[in-house]
Amino acid sequence: MQAGQDIAEIYIQRWNAAVGLPGPCPVRDVLDKIGDKWSMLLLMTLAGGPKRFNQLHREVPDISQKMLTQTLRDLQRDGLVARQVFDTKPPSVEYRLTDLGHSLIVPFGHLIEWANSSMADISASRVRFDAA
Amino acid sequence: MQAGQDIAEIYIQRWNAAVGLPGPCPVRDVLDKIGDKWSMLLLMTLAGGPKRFNQLHREVPDISQKMLTQTLRDLQRDGLVARQVFDTKPPSVEYRLTDLGHSLIVPFGHLIEWANSSMADISASRVRFDAA
């Protein structure tokens, strides 16, 4: 519980520091990416190796072209994904994880594992709650 | 990269399994909570010990009463937070983390640490990107 408190303080401090300041809390900023519907799914898809635009679109069919473009641009802007244009005909564009992108997969992985192993408990709790 | 791929598969598998099925992907479900503006902030605040309703409201002033109520109820529904009513006059209600709630703080902490140590890189990358 002590470790939890330390972490809590980092987060809460940064949050409070950001309140009222221009720009969002930098930590929240990362959390927004986690909560984003597509960012992490694309990142995880790219963890399997570099892919081209339409290749990504095929592997993540639910995403619209618009959101694919937009999410990739945001990921590139944050330095998590690198974009490389090949001057072929027709043009091809390849996306791949940067080192920073790879490094995010580690802590994100812990979260996925937690979700994976806790979803039964959560689900049971919901059933209990909804019964009342 | 191998570990990254394994994690990726868990996430992507669950995602694909959830597409078209009734109900949302259980993993995404957790991620939504992470991305939620208030859930984790409340959880981290409660990591410091049990708090009462208005006490939470004072410590997280930016949240509206509505969102405080709603977020706490969702957290309770998922079994991350326990709610205890004391039959005093006036009534008081105490919220505290459950064991499950505490356990989420661990992987979440890794994420906060990543965000904390990467925000400089991210920020720099954005400046570079926006310059172009």
Add this chain to the structure above:
DNA sequence: CGGAATCCTGTCAGATACTG
């Protein structure tokens, strides 16, 4: 004190169509 109910608004995802 600890909420519930209602209204109202901005944001943003999705569909569709077009381009170099």
Add this chain to the structure above:
DNA sequence: CAGTATCTGACAGGATTCCG
């Protein structure tokens, strides 16, 4: 192939008011 542009609806979430 790899995008851009525009329009639209849904919904998250804030403000306000009321209640046991």
